Amino acid sequence: MSxxxxxxxxxxxxxxxxxxxEVHLGNGLPGISLVGLPDTEVKEARDRVRAALATCQFEFPNRRITVNLAPADLPKESGRFDLPIALGILAASDQMRGGQLAEYEMAGELSLSGELRPVRGALAMAWRAARSGRSLILPADNATEAALVKGVRVLPARTLLEVVAHFNGHAELTAHETTSLHLQPSYPDLADVRGQQQARxxxxxxxxxxxxxxxxGPPGTGKSMLASRLPGLLPPLSEEEALESAALQSLEGPFDPTRWRQRPFRSPHHSSSAAALVGGGMNPKPGEISLAHHGVLFLDELPEFERRVLEALREPLETxxxxxxxxxxxxxxxxxxQLVAAMNPCPCGRLGAIPPQKVCxxxxxxxxxxxGKLSGPLLxxxxxxxxxxxxxxATLQSAPVGESTALVRERVISAQARQMARQxxxxxxxxxxxxxxxxxxxxRGKAxxxxxxxxxxxxxxxxxRTLRVARSIADLAGADVIASAHVAEAVQYRRGLPQG
Structure with missing residues (x-):
């Protein structure tokens, strides 16, 4: 078979x-030709595959090898095609049985020794493979991540030799089973925050x-500490939400299964570029706002971000x-x-601080x-x-321990249940x-x-937005109609930054 x-x-x-x-062996000068819009990483597969086959004691065909990645108009990137190309060469040169190849999908980067290295996007691949009905062969380091998708048969392999032995009938790959679905998310406890009742x-x-x-507010008042407690107050992720969040994170790199069903908390540095925040690249990748999907995006030192970077948040916040x-x-x-931002009241951060701290x-x-670095439309x-x-x-030493995250989360879950039932x-x-x-x-509320x-x-x-906040305050109180007290609290949160 050629x-x-x-x-x-x-x-x-x-x-x-x-x-x-598609791998074809033909007559002509020996060598490998890769076509189908491959990027530099894919083109480098020629050297990785050749070395891996030689290390694993396979014969590299002394013929003209053409590898076509179809469809031709779809850009191909990363080393995920190393394993399919190597197996295609072995099957086309009759060093491996190819009769069952149509029943499988596969991806994996090869080391020069023939070991399989993990690839990005394994969870997204498993999501689509589950619909096709094929089994999925992946590097062992990606198996737990891919097995989070129900309905897909994941076959992990550590080396090229293991995959070849599977197709030749010498030693079948064993389907992966995961227990990570039973892990409980862990969040910082709101009870650790002393005082700051209004912020809580x-x-x-x-x-x-x-x-x-x-x-x-001034530095050291607990702004970052409060922000880190927000993900724990939110209800647990549903199965669909967890898969969507994990699939996005797997596009950045291998997803850590221990974070399954844990709401993401992303805190990019204020020097981050617009592409890092909203996504970008020649082959577009998700940015921080997408990696925070179904979770919290925390922007500390908000005015220190470039203005054009912050303005890029306006549309995603709406849509x-x-x-x-x-x-x-x-x-x-x-x-x-969910956007959480923090900032100092002034460049030195001491405006409004209690003496004997350094005076602003x-x-x-x-x-x-x-x-003024923050535009009106963003605020x-x-x-x-x-x-x-x-x-x-005195407050720091004697303030009573506040409610725990678990207690507050129960009220939040109840309020969100009212919203889902109503609208x-x-x-x-x-x-x-x-x-x-x-x-x-x-x-009275309207007035x-x-x-x-x-x-x-x-x-x-x-x-x-004020009405939406008042509606949430009423839902926490179990009220069907927004009262003046709910409106007053919502308006209090809309006062904005005081003038310097």
Whole structure:
């Protein structure tokens, strides 16, 4: 047989389109020719495959080898095609039986010794392989990750020799079984936070409706500590949500199965580029906002991010998805994240701090310029804003232990259950047309809201976001109608940053 066909998969955004690896042995000058829009990593497979076959004591055909990765118009990247190419050469040269190749999909990078190294996107590949009905052969390091997908038969292998022995009938590969589904997510406990009762309350409101929030205050007041507690307040991920989140993380690198069903908490450094935050590259990859899908994106030192980087968040905050477009191709990624931001009140961070700490010496112009790095449209999309003040020594030493994450999470789960029963979605996802139906306020609440619009100069977007927050506060209280107390608390969170 001079022709062998093997099924593998590429990566295109969240998708893993099928790729047929066609290997043909023909007459001509000996060598390997790779066609089908391969990138540099794929072209380098020629040397890796040749060395791996030689190390494993296989004969490398002294013929013209043509490898076609079909479809030809789909870009191919990474070393995932090493294993299919090597097996195709062996099957085409009759060193391996190829009769059952059509029943399998496979991917894996080869070392020069013939060992299989893990590849990106194994979970996304398993998701699609489950629909095709084929078994999936992967490096052993990817097996636990891929086996999280129900309905797919994952066959892990550590070396090229093991895969060849399987097809030649000498030693079959054993299907992988995972126990990671029973792992319980672990989060920092809210009870560790001393004092800061108002900030704890705002975290609960934000968790109840998946609202975005901003903490500002002097350094060391607990802003980062509070933000890290938010994922634990959210309900457990469903099976579908967990798979979607894990599949996105597997596009960055092998997914750690011990983080199964744990809500992601991403905290990129303020020097991150726009491509790192929203995604990019010649072959588009997900950015931090997509890796935080169904979880929390924490932006510390918010004004230190480049303005154009922050402005890129505006559309995903509204739509919950991002389209990364490049000249050659584009990719769509989900980005339904909960934004938590933190910042200092001024460049030195001491404005408003309690003595005897160092007194702030920033001028009003410096403070205004620092806060002016945040555009009005971006701040308009943040639902809750709160100043986190400095705690004195007496409060730190004698403050009672607050409620634990588990207790607060029970109230959040109850509030979200009310939202799903009433409107089929959480409050943060309500469209403008749905607010009138699902966010009714009593007469006093409406009057208070009108006053807030006039005095605070709220935009139409801010008005709708205030109503969504008030609806979440009412859901936590078990109320069907938004009362004036709920509106008052929601308006308090919309006051924005004080002027320097």
């Amino acid at each position: 022709l062998a066909l093997i099924t593998s998969r590429a990566l295109a955004g969240m998708d893993a389109p099928e790729v047929t690896v 309350r705002m975290l609960e409101v934000a968790a109840a409706g998946l609202h975005s929030l901003l903490f500002y 919950g998805q991002i389209t990364v477009s490049r000249a050659a191709r584009s990719a769509d990624f989900p980005a339904r994240f 010496r920033c001028t009003p112009d410096q403070v205004a310029r620092y806060r 308009d999309r943040i639902d809750l804003t709160l100043e986190v003040g400095t705690l004195d020594a 089929g979605k959480l409050n943060a996802h309500l469209q403008s047309a749905e607010i009138d139906t699902h966010c009714p306020a009593d007469d 208070l809201l009108r006053q807030a619009i006039d005095k605070l100069g709220l935009s139409a977007r801010a008005y709708h």
